[in-house]
Amino acid sequence: MVDGRPLEVDKTSERGAAFLRLANEHLDASYRLARAIVRDPGEAQDATHDAFVQAWRKWSTLRDPALFERWFDRILVNTCRNRLDRASRWHLTDISAEVVLGSGDPISDSxxxxxxxxxxxxxxxxxxxxxALRYYRDFTLEEIATRLEIPVGTVQSRLHYALKRLHAVIEAADAKGTIR
Amino acid sequence: MTDQELERRLRAWYRAEIADDERAPTELRVSVAAAVHASSISASRLRDRLNLALVAAAAVAVLAVASLTLNRFAPSLGVGPTPTPTPTATQSPSHPPSPSPYPCGQGVGTCRGNLQPGTYPTNGFRPAFTYTVPAGWQNDLDVHSMLVLLDAAGGQYTYPDGTTFHDGIYAFRGPNATSATSPTVVKGVGKKARDLAQWLSRHVDLVASSPAPVTVGGASGFRLQIALPTTTRTSPDRCTADHGEPRCESLFMSNVPSATPGGPDWYSFGIVGPETAVVYLLDAPSGDTVMVVIDDVDGVDRDVLVAAATPIVNSLVFAP
Incomplete structure (x- = not known):
């Protein structure tokens, strides 16, 4: 008996039905998390699909269905991250000169x-x-560390540098009067 | 802009970008359900497909024998460098690879599916090694902590919960002796091949042979056979809850520190019902402990499986 490898399950089995029940229950929230990470709706849809397929293959390794959300979040986040890696969707360019002045409520402002x-x-x-996990899901550092299977210190470090980068880019845009 | 202001803007951005009630597209819901159903292949259909693959690959079996011979002799002669992992299984246009019945890929390693006869390097498994197969084998999984080769002619066993496992060769990185009552490591048992082989051979709820010293592809260790006794085990085992099989024994789990159930480096290995296994516990040149199991899941055709699988295990060549 080996758990941790792909399984072959009759589609009428209870396990298959149990998986689909949980998948349906978590589908919307999972899709929203994928949106928060990759932003593009099409990419989010693909990432969520791939994550569920992967989860189904690993379904036999989940001993406690109560842990499904945390278990699946990890798969989903990794799938999103891999898609971002492949797509090279981040471009290290200065966007501060590209945005234009907005008005009114900055949050509702496009x-x-x-x-x-x-x-x-x-x-x-x-x-x-x-x-995304910190400011969309409002997870604590510890919760993020658990989901990503990395030390809390690493989460802290990544968040620190991410915020530093965001500070620099957004403040540059603000300083040029392009925002408000 | 203060940190608090930045955080406020980020939270506001996410709220504006993604509505709390935003729902997944209907086609996503449909595609997930379809993918689950599509991966459900009946055992008989799987066997039929693999038999077809076996016939298709028979024409190149002679080449496999030659390759096997070369790869097994080169290291033992002690001359020249360790054979470079050569892709001797280059696909001939007249023998295209058969489609794998398993949904390989999707970020879970780089499973090769049905294998043409030849020598292959591991893709994801560490420590890396090469393995040589004749016709009729399928690479079902190749990730950091686990590699699976299934025997197309082998048996299969379906557990009460509907899960089916197949005869084959299973390689695991860094096995830890595990408790029968909880998914935790047994204290006091070492992690080297000798420690684990001794623990296994003395396991009160197993029928196990004495560990025999072996050397496989530059790794030394021990080989032993295990099965469940027909008598009642000494204590309840948590593995009964896994697949509904009343006769089972949990034995090993991953020792990757960060591995958690469902994670890429997690696995557990036990023995169930009629299953019998030949277990190789090896100290690889890299310092890792590797367990290779010839797993007869239905306990019906052990001798045939072992005869077919042993040359493959012996063909392993570990990276220095």
């Missing part, structure tokens, strides 16, 4: 959204992941 979104897109995949 320009503010563009600036923040573009700044996040400039982060490395690892940094985008921790930023």
């Amino acid at each position: 320009h503010e959204r563009d600036v923040i979104g573009s700044a996040i897109a400039m982060l490395t995949p690892d940094h985008r992941v921790v930023v």
